[in-house]
Amino acid sequence: MAAPTTALGLLRFITCGSVDDGKSSLLGRLLYDAGMLPDDQLAALARDSRRQHGAGSDVLDFALLTDGLDAERQQGITIDVAYRYFHTARRSFIVADCPGHEQYTRNMATGASNAELAVVLVDARKGVLAQTRRHTYICALLGIRQVVLAVNKMDLVDCDQAIFEAIAAEYRGLAHGLGIGEVQCLPVVALSGDNVGSRSPRMPWYTGASLLELLESTDVTPFRASDFRMPVQWVNRPEQTFRGYAGTVCGGRVACGDEIVVQPGGQHGRVARIVSADGDLPHAADGQAVTLCLDREIDVSRGDVIADARRPAPVADQFACHLLWVGDAALLPNRTYWLKLGTRTVNARVMSIKYKVDVDSQAKLAARQLALNEVGYCTLGLDDEVAFEAYADNRTLGGFILIDRLSNATVACGMLDFALGRSANVHWQHVDIDKGVRAASKGQQPLCLWFTGLSGAGKSTIANLVERRLHALGCHTYLLDGDNIRHGINKDLGFTPEDRVENIRRIAEVAHLMVDAGLIVLVSAISPYRSERQSARELFAAAEFMEVFVDAPLEECERRDPKGLYRKARAGTIRNFTGIDAPYERPVAPDIHLLSTGQHAEQLAEQVVARVLAGIDGHAHG
Amino acid sequence: MTVAFAQSQTHLDELEAESIHIFREVLAGFQRPVMLYSIGKDSSVLLHLLRKAFYPARPPMPLLHVDTTWKFREMIAFRDRVAAAGDVQVLVHINQEGVHQGISPLTHGATVHTDVMKTQALKQALDQYGFDAAIGGARRDEEKSRAKERIFSFRNAQHRWDPRNQRPEFWHTFNTYIRKGESVRVFPLSNWTEMDVWLYIQREGIDVVPLYFAKPRPVVERDGALIMVDDERFVLREGESVQMREVRFRTLGCYPLTGAVESSADTLAKVIEEMALSRSSERQGRVIDQDPAASMERKKQEGYF
Numbered sequence A: 001m002a003a004p005t006t007a008l009g010l011l012r013f014i015t016c017g018s019v020d021d022g023k024s025s026l027l028g029r030l031l032y033d034a035g036m037l038p039d040d041q042l043a044a045l046a047r048d049s050r051r052q053h054g055a056g057s058d059v060l061d062f063a064l065l066t067d068g069l070d071a072e073r074q075q076g077i078t079i080d081v082a083y084r085y086f087h088t089a090r091r092s093f094i095v096a097d098c099p100g101h102e103q104y105t106r107n108m109a110t111g112a113s114n115a116e117l118a119v120v121l122v123d124a125r126k127g128v129l130a131q132t133r134r135h136t137y138i139c140a141l142l143g144i145r146q147v148v149l150a151v152n153k154m155d156l157v158d159c160d161q162a163i164f165e166a167i168a169a170e171y172r173g174l175a176h177g178l179g180i181g182e183v184q185c186l187p188v189v190a191l192s193g194d195n196v197g198s199r200s201p202r203m204p205w206y207t208g209a210s211l212l213e214l215l216e217s218t219d220v221t222p223f224r225a226s227d228f229r230m231p232v233q234w235v236n237r238p239e240q241t242f243r244g245y246a247g248t249v250c251g252g253r254v255a256c257g258d259e260i261v262v263q264p265g266g267q268h269g270r271v272a273r274i275v276s277a278d279g280d281l282p283h284a285a286d287g288q289a290v291t292l293c294l295d296r297e298i299d300v301s302r303g304d305v306i307a308d309a310r311r312p313a314p315v316a317d318q319f320a321c322h323l324l325w326v327g328d329a330a331l332l333p334n335r336t337y338w339l340k341l342g343t344r345t346v347n348a349r350v351m352s353i354k355y356k357v358d359v360d361s362q363a364k365l366a367a368r369q370l371a372l373n374e375v376g377y378c379t380l381g382l383d384d385e386v387a388f389e390a391y392a393d394n395r396t397l398g399g400f401i402l403i404d405r406l407s408n409a410t411v412a413c414g415m416l417d418f419a420l421g422r423s424a425n426v427h428w429q430h431v432d433i434d435k436g437v438r439a440a441s442k443g444q445q446p447l448c449l450w451f452t453g454l455s456g457a458g459k460s461t462i463a464n465l466v467e468r469r470l471h472a473l474g475c476h477t478y479l480l481d482g483d484n485i486r487h488g489i490n491k492d493l494g495f496t497p498e499d500r501v502e503n504i505r506r507i508a509e510v511a512h513l514m515v516d517a518g519l520i521v522l523v524s525a526i527s528p529y530r531s532e533r534q535s536a537r538e539l540f541a542a543a544e545f546m547e548v549f550v551d552a553p554l555e556e557c558e559r560r561d562p563k564g565l566y567r568k569a570r571a572g573t574i575r576n577f578t579g580i581d582a583p584y585e586r587p588v589a590p591d592i593h594l595l596s597t598g599q600h601a602e603q604l605a606e607q608v609v610a611r612v613l614a615g616i617d618g619h620a621h622g
Numbered sequence B: 001m002t003v004a005f006a007q008s009q010t011h012l013d014e015l016e017a018e019s020i021h022i023f024r025e026v027l028a029g030f031q032r033p034v035m036l037y038s039i040g041k042d043s044s045v046l047l048h049l050l051r052k053a054f055y056p057a058r059p060p061m062p063l064l065h066v067d068t069t070w071k072f073r074e075m076i077a078f079r080d081r082v083a084a085a086g087d088v089q090v091l092v093h094i095n096q097e098g099v100h101q102g103i104s105p106l107t108h109g110a111t112v113h114t115d116v117m118k119t120q121a122l123k124q125a126l127d128q129y130g131f132d133a134a135i136g137g138a139r140r141d142e143e144k145s146r147a148k149e150r151i152f153s154f155r156n157a158q159h160r161w162d163p164r165n166q167r168p169e170f171w172h173t174f175n176t177y178i179r180k181g182e183s184v185r186v187f188p189l190s191n192w193t194e195m196d197v198w199l200y201i202q203r204e205g206i207d208v209v210p211l212y213f214a215k216p217r218p219v220v221e222r223d224g225a226l227i228m229v230d231d232e233r234f235v236l237r238e239g240e241s242v243q244m245r246e247v248r249f250r251t252l253g254c255y256p257l258t259g260a261v262e263s264s265a266d267t268l269a270k271v272i273e274e275m276a277l278s279r280s281s282e283r284q285g286r287v288i289d290q291d292p293a294a295s296m297e298r299k300k301q302e303g304y305f
Helices: A023-033 A038-054 A069-077 A102-112 A130-143 A161-177 A213-218 A422-423 A435-442 A459-472 A496-518 A530-538 A554-560 A565-571 A601-621 B009-029 B043-055 B073-085 B096-100 B107-129 B194-204 B268-277 B295-301
Strands: A009-016 A084-086 A092-098 A117-123 A146-152 A182-187 A229-236 A244-248 A253-255 A259-263 A267-275 A284-285 A289-294 A305-308 A315-325 A337-343 A345-357 A361-366 A375-387 A400-405 A410-419 A447-452 A477-481 A521-524 A545-549 A590-593 B031-035 B062-067 B090-092 B133-135 B154-155 B183-186 B216-222 B225-228 B241-246 B258-261
Touching: A009 A102, A009 A130, A009 B009, A023 A084, A023 A092, A023 A117, A023 A213, A069 A253, A102 A130, A102 A315, A117 A161, A130 A161, A130 A477, A146 A213, A161 A182, A182 A410, A229 A289, A229 A496, A229 B009, A244 B009, A253 A267, A259 B031, A289 A337, A289 B009, A315 A345, A337 A375, A337 A530, A345 A422, A410 B154, A435 A496, A435 A601, A447 A459, A447 A496, A447 A530, A447 A601, A459 A477, A459 A521, A459 A545, A459 A601, A477 A496, A496 A530, A545 A601, A554 B154, A565 B062, A590 A601, B009 B043, B009 B194, B031 B043, B031 B107, B043 B194, B062 B107, B073 B090, B090 B107, B096 B107, B194 B268, B225 B241, B225 B258
Parallel strands: A009 A092, A009 A117, A117 A146, A146 A182, A447 A521, A447 A545, A477 A521, A545 A590, B031 B062, B031 B133, B062 B090, B133 B183
Antiparallel strands: A084 A092, A229 A244, A229 A305, A244 A289, A253 A284, A259 A267, A259 A305, A267 A289, A315 A375, A315 A410, A337 A345, A337 A400, A345 A361, A345 A375, A400 A410, B154 B183, B216 B225, B216 B241, B241 B258
């Protein structure tokens, strides 16, 4: 276990390959040949191997070294990434052993996101499979530019050079087509270690390096010098006189005295000090975690990017990007998710899926959703501008995750490609007559009353009564009824989940314009998803939005069935009907909760009116 | 003989920077973070990194030591010195219920003792203080199920880890969103090896508990391990005798559960050299790891670190 003795630096690589190609065995063998398996681990391995393969077996099953979870051992598969650490006299390695099964693609991508090189295994008897193509595609997608193709189980094809060459040629074509620049191919027998730790006497026709030698000598210096960038993690203010911006440099280098720009805000300054616990530094480079002090007081906070003033990062709020969807529930375009890029978190939505990629064949297909482990090429809209880089140039400022706002699950990883032109070309037009002026001329507080509930719960009836009552009181109102809107602006939408999301998004935007016009707007729409009702609420100031939950049991709505829709849904003549074969997510904390069973619509409407008037009065007197 | 070491500085620098980045993300992403402090070498490195990450500010989070009441006396003395340094708050939690029940590794065995005095105690402390992020010194190279764990490892409201359904984790862009009652365990040393830890201790001049260095100590040979007799609570079994032997520890825990190794390595340089030539793994002396193969995974699911 001698420590490494050179400064080639750390190599982070992954191993991937189809199920049963012997990936875990190869890795175990690599550790064994590098002399990294301590005696007690070897003893445990021999014990486990006998348990797995029968008491008489004296074969070391190296796969058991890396499959550490109960379920993995029971099923004999790799579920999640296992990280292993080893070094030779020449170099240190971190290897992520990635699962091959399609359902664990997200775990493979987890491993690939921090790797510089991939070792892809294929079985000499099977050659390049759909899974090989998928793994290679994911590697390319996550930015891995160097691949070592290990053609395993050569002993089972009589160490035939022609078979090896054919597989290597086919694979090279695949990899180059995906933009992977460097491919090295070698024939191995993982179980016996041929060409793993040392050259194989069984395959004298192979004159290249062994796998270990290849890994030791691979140069992974980034192919392009980048400009200085540092996302701010934390503002360090231990006392009045010190103000430092802590972060990890993610590109280029910075020196004391350099002029910087804070993005996206655009304020300029100079670096006064580069602080570290080991004393001030003259400069800091890519990968260093430092604290920068500037020569002037400017407003910098977490999420900002400090960049080279001469070559700042581009700033935008609309992008084209690749998305790998890793959420259990499908991606719905136009739903709002949190996007985290570097240290910045903003609201974002996928505006359109240009196409999805069949990861096995790389064919481009039309898509309205993305399901778990699917890859799509999408346009993305953010609530705020962000400083970014193309993923090909900078993983930190080009790679982002999407987080579901209700479950907090990480649902996607994305790779930014470029900013959309319209991003820079659409500006907010300043107008002199604003909401306040318009509201004052009407003598009212603008408001959006959002009625949600099952079909037949009584939303439209109650909203209609509320509007009549407010109108009689001299208020300027407008009623947006979900059914009516579907005849016009939303004529193109159906009732699939993604269309429902877009339906509500448009209604909310229209309501927002009307509130801006100074009106009291009543929206009556089933609006079945919590997430979209939340997005609607966020368009408005806190006092301008009230969620009214018209709550009636499904049985009651079905009994009423004013439009005969429940009957049709039960008969199967209409699909995606809320409450029957489409979900309704009840509000958790509505502003007004109306229990409509056994109540007269007039009484319920009065409750709403009273709340509206109380709000207006409260505002007028408060 | 001597072994040449020149582990590339850039390698240690890279690991250090990664760990500092992780510390800062925890502080920025959570309401009430805490650093778990077990007094061992990994904790010593973790504390050093904690100070570095927020320099010149004082560490903006407390340390929590879960005291099983069976730690080596030298460990407790070391902990109290750290607390006396004054730049960081050290909280100590003992599972009093376990103390009342008289739970002891000598009478109840390693599994029960560890569960009650470590796992349950930790959960009590996290709930009591309302910590939503607990930073620990676990490394992926220590044990097979740890090799599978994320850096930010999600725990549900019952502190359970679901190894079959971990959050994906891309680049160093960590998802720090959780609901009330849920928490994460965070492992800044995930990518460090035992060797990295020692080389870093040497490079940075970090103070560690003297038990890591060889010295004549009173030990008993039991179940193939050398157990140090650290206080009068240790009961000899028939046929056992206490001998003075020159030993040191590769890993530190509760004294009746932690085997020593015979060694003459009484300096840092010698410890590193001995480790480089060693043919056994670090946790070999841990009685708790001698359970069936996947026990660590089960313990972790139940909330063990």
